[in-house]
Amino acid sequence: MRTSHRVMAAAFLATAMVASASACGSGFDDSPEQKSGPADLEILIGSSGQAETDAVQKAAAAWAAATGNTATVIPAQDLAQQLGQAFAGSNPPDVFYVDAGRFADYAKAGALLPYGNEIEDANDFYASLREAFTFDGQLYCIPKDFSTIAMQINTELWAQAGLTEDDVPTTWEELRSVAERLKAAGITPIVIGDTRDRIGAFMVQAGGWIVSKDGTKATGDSPENLQALEYVKGLLADGLAVYPRDIDTGWGGEAFGKQLAAITFEGNWIKGALQNDFPDVKYTVHEMPAGPKGKGTLSFTVCWGISAKTEYREQAIDFVRHMVSAEQQIAFTEAFGVMPSRSSLRDQYLDQFPNDEAFIAGAEYAQGPVKAPKMDSVLSDFDAGLQQLVSTDPKALLERLQDNTEAALAG
């Protein structure tokens, strides 16, 4: 290996670098040229299963036939990763699902088109859901459906402890006393997930939250949050509540299905899971108990995001209009059992699914996920602290959350 070889190798490497750098160095316009004529829309969805994929494809085909465009619906294997790749390659799909938890990151990065003001009946959608997709004062996208956390009670275990319908707790104090009665009867009272996505509901009930309403200020270290965490810590320390991992299950629904606990706090998804895996469990659903500041729960929702780089802006907005129309939302509800995000459809939905009253009632007072960019590591650090809530000082935990949130919001 002499000098000539070294020179050759270096030249080869340099050429490769220059070639690859120039190949991906092309800039893109800030607002792409809009194409007229029939649109060819690419829609990327994070499907919950075959039923949802089929329903969305059917709806898209109907729209395409009616308007003379083409719409291709692609179910993603891993929506976040595929979207990330598409954004990095400057080739994002025209329409895609945006989870409320990721919304702020995408909105801040300028990946989304704020089309909320082009939807005429935007006020028909629940205010708390619209709030979850508002950034910088603009409604970026329309929520397609939602879930909220409610309280599920195992009626058999309930009766075993000598409790009746009247004993269903509606306040924190009642929840605690019911739990004590269950424990005295030898039943594990409550199983609750060990993350902010469950315990956060108590924070909302006490009147606090991790960030302010507009997502610009950190409010983690507040007396309301402290009250909530101390309440939950008390339940855990006294053996009135357990985490799913401690009883060998993956999540609250599994523990509830295996009848290891009488009460759990989960969202709509528990219906399908129990039906599939634990069909024998008899249970009822109620709204979560109210805290010092009243009722509160968490909502999880997804919206139809339109890419800021799409070349078919008008057609994409028309597509979304079709997908969130009342008829289409009812069709989706029947196909794969989600709750419609239009408040005008509430009564129609309850006629069909009377058991979901507690879930849908939550839409009035639910808090969406933290709507601030770059909060992922802060929130998972908070979750790590919540996992050790029994042995940690809640005040120290909240102070840490406050410091980290302030650092994330500033930088």
Added chain:
Amino acid sequence: MVLTPEAPPRQPVLDTVRPRRRRRRSGLNRPERIAGWLFVAPVIVLLTVFLLVPILMALWVSFTSWNGQGSPFRSGVPMSGAENYTRLFTQDGLTRQDFMTSIRNNLYYVLAVVPLQTVLALALALAVNQRLLKAKSFFRTAFYFPSITSSVAISVVFLFLFANSGAINGVLAWFGIDGPNWFSDPRGVLHIVLDTVGLVDITNPPAALADNELLGLSWWQWLSGPSVAMCSIICLVVWTTSGTFMLMFLAALQNIPVQLEEASLIDGATRWQYLRKVVLPMLKPTMFLVITLGLIGTWQVFDQVYVMSKGNPAKTTLTPAYLSFRTAFLELNFGSGAAIAFVLFSIIIGMTLLQRWVMRDRDDVRRPRWFRRARSV
């Protein structure tokens, strides 16, 4: 050199007049060299395009604060210079704390796994190498089998084994031991040992350790040892990788001539002395290989963390590789994630060089007098 009629001299007569350049060692002539390069070119191209170039691109990204929109090579991508790196070491904040936590976890993991797997692999190799052992190929296969099974599949199986009511706790119950909650116990092993012995109180650590910090973590946190959850991952990895290293030791053992063993027996050495003074020195190159591969592999642990625990409980199974992935792809902070990956790269290179220096051949080193006298006794 004798010239035979069938082998005419390579050098033409003219070369005695003009001195010829020294012939290349490989003895290939020009067409053969070109053919060689042509054969190797496809692989070089593939490696360059899919390995080297992405690494250089990632190095570039680690000096930016690219947000994932569009190409990181276009103009206008915000540059952050070395800030991604300094934030990991000097700036007090969550980034540094997470990074140091991952380094601490991985350090204990390495300290536990590398010796255990080396010793276990050597023991298995010695066991399988014995002349008197029947069904050698069965044992070889059985010990090697975990190495070739998918790490994801093994991780899932171990999740069941180490569940609170799983097989491991069941076996411990036979001995009257109440097994811990393997995957939800964030306490470090050192902390538990010190607590049981009574030296410290785990819920109220000594102020000297808990209040003083090094690089974002208190001394008490640095001295936690691997957590109980990490121990289950350690068991998994030791079990999985011993097979591969067992094969390497086995190959080296089978290279030791039988005459050496017989000679040592004749000289009156016991089995233990034979092992310690003859076999182990002869295995030194293989030992170096096994330890180096072990170091590289353990610092890169990712699959098991991703499948089993994702850093939980309480970030005690968080490792730099997983932190890099999470920072870049889940938090969309690509610059910081790339910086973590390159710091990990330099750690691995540093440790490998250090290990190479420690294990170098020291034929001419003059040891101090007291050392030589002690050794000669």
